[in-house]
Structure formats: structure tokens, C-alpha cells
Amino acid sequence: MDNNLQTLDTEMNQIVDAFSADDNDALMQATGQKSSGGDRREGLSRLNINYDTETEDGQTLTRGDWKMFYDGEYIYTKDVYLRPILRTFEWSQFNAEEGIFSCKSVQKPTMTGDFPDTEGGSKCGRLLSSDEEKLGEDDPLRLKSRSAVCNQVIYGIASGNFVKGNGDKVKVEGHPVVTYFKRSGFIPISSFINTLTKQKKIMQKCVIKIGTQRQKKGSVTFWIPVPSLSSETDITDSDKELMKKFAETVKAHNESIMNQYRDAVKLVSPAKDDDLAGDFNVAHA
Numbered sequence: 001m002d003n004n005l006q007t008l009d010t011e012m013n014q015i016v017d018a019f020s021a022d023d024n025d026a027l028m029q030a031t032g033q034k035s036s037g038g039d040r041r042e043g044l045s046r047l048n049i050n051y052d053t054e055t056e057d058g059q060t061l062t063r064g065d066w067k068m069f070y071d072g073e074y075i076y077t078k079d080v081y082l083r084p085i086l087r088t089f090e091w092s093q094f095n096a097e098e099g100i101f102s103c104k105s106v107q108k109p110t111m112t113g114d115f116p117d118t119e120g121g122s123k124c125g126r127l128l129s130s131d132e133e134k135l136g137e138d139d140p141l142r143l144k145s146r147s148a149v150c151n152q153v154i155y156g157i158a159s160g161n162f163v164k165g166n167g168d169k170v171k172v173e174g175h176p177v178v179t180y181f182k183r184s185g186f187i188p189i190s191s192f193i194n195t196l197t198k199q200k201k202i203m204q205k206c207v208i209k210i211g212t213q214r215q216k217k218g219s220v221t222f223w224i225p226v227p228s229l230s231s232e233t234d235i236t237d238s239d240k241e242l243m244k245k246f247a248e249t250v251k252a253h254n255e256s257i258m259n260q261y262r263d264a265v266k267l268v269s270p271a272k273d274d275d276l277a278g279d280f281n282v283a284h285a
Contacts, residue, residue: 008254011109012247015086019243022235024202031087032110033197044249045069047158047179049212049223050076055165064212064223068158068177075162075170079211081230082179084203085239086155086246087193091115091123093148106254107153118257120264124148152181152189155246157239159207176242178249184215184224192227204239207231 011030018026027033050067054060055074066080088107095102103124105115114122126148127141135142158177162170181189196203209230212223 005255005258008106008108008258009251012251015109016240016244016247019204019235020240027202027204028197030109031203032089032108033087033193033203044155045158045175045177047080047082047177049185049225057165059165059167061165063221064214066160066210066212068162068172068175070162070170070172070175073164075164075172077160077162079160079209081159081207081209082154082156082177083159083207083233084154084156084193085243086250087203088153088155088250089115090151090153091117091126091148092151093124093144103148104257106257107250111150116258116261118260118264120261120267123150126150149182150186152186154179154181154189155249157242176245181225184222188225189227196229201229201232202235204235204243205232207233 015027015030018030045068047066047068050061050065051063052061052067053063061076062078065076065078067074067076068080069075086109088109089111090107091103091105092101093103094100103117103119105117105122105124108115115124116122117124119125125141125144127135127145132142132145155176155178158175159173160171162172164170192208193203196206207230208227210228211226213226215222215224
């Protein structure tokens, strides 16, 4: 099991080394921007699409704008400029009734292999489509699988012209953030980064302008990200230091998840702990 955590740490170290060495090809491989075969967020501002209609003190907000916690309060903008520094993938399951995540997995730079999770399994119970089809519509395993969501996690640098809830303007330059793209927001960002890869552009050198587009499915209204390339820039020493900090954040997350994974496995069956650990170690060998 410890080997599995070491493998995850090694992946983060490879990203940092490639970034520091200005090795573009190695960087694409290590961060999952380019496939090699087959195909403590604490302190980090969260960037996401706003769905609130007003602030806590009654100020009117625009749904579909970008929302970011900055200098002790939320600020908003129609378009945000984001430069991705590190991308990872993570599986999660959200309990809407309790308003908490019931399951989260480790974060990895690619979507391949196992994703040990807090329940002692992998990918929060997500099954292959072929395995799902073998189960009945109301089978608990199938229902759990369908509720597991893959998150594309971007650690990056945000800039833009924001406003506070009261309308005061705030200009943001180079602010470290983390943002999650999932469900309808997953493909637009993933496809855009794939396009950069085909153009042999390093995502860390790209400033991406991201707006939003309103969508409606039945009675549900939602917004999806709309990315476009704004400009390109060089990688600086401060960017390299930030990459190290982001990697440490991921390592801390993964260590926490792996500790919960071990505890969950022991609760299910102590005898199976070594077998499951062996399976993960083989997969990451």
C-alpha cells in the first residue's frame, strides 16, 4: 500500500522535474496532457461558476459568471483568464442530502489505472459501462457507479477584471487558484487542452480566456465553460516554484485519502488488505 502512495508522489516529482528543466515533451507526458500510451487546497482560492442569485446581504448576482474567493470575500467576473500549471483527475461522490462528499479518490495526472478512495475501493465505485449493463436498473452497485463523478482539477493562475457583490471593481493579476471541471464542464476543457496538445502548445504557457454558455436540459438550467486561447507566455522561476507548491498540495491530498483508504479496507476485511494493496501495487508497477 505504501508503494502505491510512493508511486503517486513519484508522478508529482516527475511533473516538477520536467517543469523545472523546461522539458516540454516530458512535461506533456508527466501531466497527462500527452498520453504515453493508449490513449492542502487549504489557502488556495476556489474558482467556479456562480449559481447564486444574490449575496448573503441581498446584493444581486448574475448566474453563470465566474466566482472566486479573494482577499476575504467573493468576487465575480464574466470572463476569467486562467493559465493552467497542473492538471489532475479525481473521482468523487456527493451526498446532496447532507451537503458533503461521501467519497473522494486520490488525484492523478492521468485517468488510467486505479484511484484508491476513502471508502476502500477505487473511483468511488465507478464501473466500466460493460459491467454496469450487466446489472439491473435498480441495483445498488449500478446506482452508486452512476453517481460517481470524474473531476478534472486545474491548479493555475487566474487574472481578470472582477467586481465585488456591491459592484466595487477588483483587478486580479496572477492569483493562484484551483478549479474543478466535471459533468458538462469536463469535455469543453478536456477538448481544448487536447487541441493545444495537437498544436504542440504547452498548457502552462497558455493564457486561456474562459467565458460561460447557458444550457438547458428539461427544467434544469446550467452553464458550461467556453475556453479560447488569449495569449502565450514564457515559464518563469516563480511559475516553477508555484508548480512545486501545487504538487505538494496534491501529495498532501493523496496522503490523506490513502490513510482513509487503509482504514476503510481494514473495516471491511483485514484479511483482504494485503490482497487489495497488492492489486494496486501491480497496477502501478
